Amino acid sequence: MAKYGDFEVIELLPANGTGAPISPQVSTTVYALLRNQRMGLPIDRKLLASRATGEFCEKFSNGCLSRKPLQRWPLGKEFVPNRPYGLADGRVRIEWMWNGKLEFLSLITFKEGKVADLFTAPAEMPIETNR
Numbered sequence: 857m858a859k860y861g862d863f864e865v866i867e868l869l870p871a872n873g874t875g876a877p878i879s880p881q882v883s884t885t886v887y888a889l890l891r892n893q894r895m896g897l898p899i900d901r902k903l904l905a906s907r908a909t910g911e912f913c914e915k916f917s918n919g920c921l922s923r924k925p926l927q928r929w930p931l932g933k934e935f936v937p938n939r940p941y942g943l944a945d946g947r948v949r950i951e952w953m954w955n956g957k958l959e960f961l962s963l964i965t966f967k968e969g970k971v972a973d974l975f976t977a978p979a980e981m982p983i984e985t986n987r
C-alpha cells in the first residue's frame with residue numbers, strides 16, 4: 857500500500873467470474889487487439905472508431921483523467937492479458953498480469969463494435985484517508 861497525500865492506494869486483485877456477456881462484434885475486436893498486442897504489432901486502425909481516444913497512466917495521478925488521440929497499445933508483450941471481462945455498461949476490462957501479479961487494468965469503450973476509448977492505469981484504487 858502506497859500513500860499519496862490524503863490518499864492511500866491499495867492494489868486490486870484479479871476478478872472472480874466472467875463478467876457480463878460480450879457481443880460477438882466487440883469480442884472479435886477485443887481478440888484482434890489482444891492478438892496484435894501479444895505479437896508486438898501496432899493497433900490495426902480498422903478496429904478503431906473515428907476519433908478514438910486513449911490514455912495510459914503508469915502511476916496513480918490526476919493526469920490519468922485526460923484523453924488524447926489513440927496512437928498505440930500502451931503495454932508491451934511482457935504483460936499478459938487475462939480473459940476479457942464484460943462490464944454492465946458495455947465496456948470491456950482487460951487485466952494485465954506480470955510475473956503472476958495484476959499490474960494494470962484497461963477499460964475499453966466501444967462505438968458500433970469498434971474501440972472508441974482505451975484507458976489503461978495501474979491496478980490500484982485510491983482511498984481517502986483524511987477528511
